Amino acid sequence: MNEQRRQILQMLSEGKVTADEAERLLDALDRQQPEPPPTPAAYPKARPKYLRVVVHSEEGGSDGPTRINVRVPIQLLRAGVKLASLVPPQALLKVNAELGKSGVPIDLTQLKPEQLEELIDQLDEVTIDVDDPGAKIQVFAE
């Protein structure tokens, strides 16, 4: 019990204030009380800024293990998507034809920048771990 609450109750017991007045004072005191600090779970999770790819291979040849560490700003992926939207449709048709010849029948003209944006938005949750006896690959957002 804090000091102010104790004083109000003291005044009530001494008859200086009525029960109604004491109640109003206590209510006013409750309203003045600061809200408890939010728990860590209440804070929104910070959005990752980078996509990181780490490759560690023991089969790097005679020189020793190979390590690759790539950190790509997610903003750069977004910028790349916007840049890709400038590619003229004729070029996309040519790419489609070449992809088809290579056995990858993907129609890039159907791929909209909004869909790619949505894909990038979902990268926050991406975690890929590949554990192989000779190599380890990790892809994650940080």
Next chain:
Amino acid sequence: MLAAVRYRGRDGRRRRWFVPLLPLLLLLIPILLIACVYFRISPLGGLRGLGRVVWALPGAVFDLDDGETAFSIHLR
């Protein structure tokens, strides 16, 4: 904006270069504009796209360590 390029050769000698990107980009802009006209892409859109990419570059890292040799690029 600066690209820090580091290289370590088989002889163990380390080399390091710091490359300012802005002058390079200024040199590339006329080539980009010519390419845009040639490929019938909006030059303004091309410039805007390049600007977005350049703006997003800081923080990008590429490290390759292959036994005795190593190569890395850090953009900041």
